[in-house]
Amino acid sequence: MALSNLQQTLELIKQNKTILLTFKQDWTGDALSGALALAEVLNKLGKQVEIVCADFQISTNLSFLPAAVIKKNITSLQKFIISIDTSATKIGEFNYDSEENKLNIYLTPESGAFNPQDVTTATANYKYDLVIIVDSPDLESLGEVYEQHADFFYNTPKINLDNSNKNEYFGNVNLVNLAAAASCEIIYELIKAINENLIDENIATYLLTGIISATKNFKVAGVTPRTLNLASWLIARGARREQIIQNLYQNRYLSTLKLWGRVLSRLNNDLDDKLVWSVLSRQDFLETSTAPEELVEVIDELIVSMPKTEIIALIYEDKKNGLNEIKAIVYSAKNLNALKITEKFNSTGNQTIAKFTLTNINLAEAERLILAEIKTKIQFPI
Numbered sequence: 001m002a003l004s005n006l007q008q009t010l011e012l013i014k015q016n017k018t019i020l021l022t023f024k025q026d027w028t029g030d031a032l033s034g035a036l037a038l039a040e041v042l043n044k045l046g047k048q049v050e051i052v053c054a055d056f057q058i059s060t061n062l063s064f065l066p067a068a069v070i071k072k073n074i075t076s077l078q079k080f081i082i083s084i085d086t087s088a089t090k091i092g093e094f095n096y097d098s099e100e101n102k103l104n105i106y107l108t109p110e111s112g113a114f115n116p117q118d119v120t121t122a123t124a125n126y127k128y129d130l131v132i133i134v135d136s137p138d139l140e141s142l143g144e145v146y147e148q149h150a151d152f153f154y155n156t157p158k159i160n161l162d163n164s165n166k167n168e169y170f171g172n173v174n175l176v177n178l179a180a181a182a183s184c185e186i187i188y189e190l191i192k193a194i195n196e197n198l199i200d201e202n203i204a205t206y207l208l209t210g211i212i213s214a215t216k217n218f219k220v221a222g223v224t225p226r227t228l229n230l231a232s233w234l235i236a237r238g239a240r241r242e243q244i245i246q247n248l249y250q251n252r253y254l255s256t257l258k259l260w261g262r263v264l265s266r267l268n269n270d271l272d273d274k275l276v277w278s279v280l281s282r283q284d285f286l287e288t289s290t291a292p293e294e295l296v297e298v299i300d301e302l303i304v305s306m307p308k309t310e311i312i313a314l315i316y317e318d319k320k321n322g323l324n325e326i327k328a329i330v331y332s333a334k335n336l337n338a339l340k341i342t343e344k345f346n347s348t349g350n351q352t353i354a355k356f357t358l359t360n361i362n363l364a365e366a367e368r369l370i371l372a373e374i375k376t377k378i379q380f381p382i
Helices: 005-015 029-044 150-155 183-198 201-214 225-236 241-250 254-265 282-288 292-305 363-379
Strands: 018-023 048-052 080-084 091-099 102-109 119-123 130-134 158-162 173-176 268-270 275-280 311-320 323-332 353-358
Touching (some): 005 158, 018 029, 029 048, 029 130, 158 183, 173 183, 183 225, 201 225, 201 241, 254 282, 254 292, 275 363, 282 311, 292 323, 353 363
Parallel strands (some): 018 130, 130 158, 158 173, 275 311
Antiparallel strands (some): 080 119, 091 102, 268 275
């Protein structure tokens, strides 16, 4: 009988010692928390684990999590081996130096001489035996972590853990559950299959953080009795719910609330509320002492407040090297592909959230151009 996806996942974890955990560059609290929880469990099993996310930078509301362990890129993925046949001639001395982007290695034999045919080179195996990818729809969403190491991802076994209906089932094993409200629910089931007793207060806190973050504090439609029962179990296990709620929802600066006010006061809608958007000038950020990075939290609130909405777009002015730019964040709250909708603008990101920059255009013109393209793609999808 064929093994189930869960059984295959357990077997891969059992067989491999060195594991890379990674998640999409435009990460979520669910992805971060799930990776931290799984990493701690794997460490308890004696595995060597590294967590990597492209250009990772922790957000203020999740800074209570131990995100310092997360690396921004993959380093020292392979070793290059230079071998010398010493069966006939032994090495007496060894030294090296570098000059003009060249490394010179000097070998002095005890007697006789080395020949060029005594030297061979090889590339060692990758330092990771297994890749586990959390809360990511596809490999491209990993950003440079994937782009710079595509061969590694192609040649290394991959476990794909996700709950999104946009997932492309890119793993060698796909532990994807569309009925789960959060990827952390799936990770809990995996840990439970390994040994539920491995879940301590910290791991319970990470898992509950991911669930609360993904469900907007249990307000989204995907919340099920199973989700609530799991949250209750994690709290009983020692999850620090008060700490999570305080950081995610209560410790908001007055400046951030002012920015939200600007966004909400300029909120527009069209296509029977399927499309919602707002526009911010550079002056709005200056007057509220905020930064564009805080807009992602605004999107989270809009998702909860507007269940009919399929696309949320925030268009704003920014300045780079003294030059004004128009930037946009386009979020797909339903089954639409944000990257496909905005492909005309060379957007980056993933199917859920896409970002792009326009130059040599003012804010009003950019708004018209962007909205016209989004409306066309919503009404006449390819």
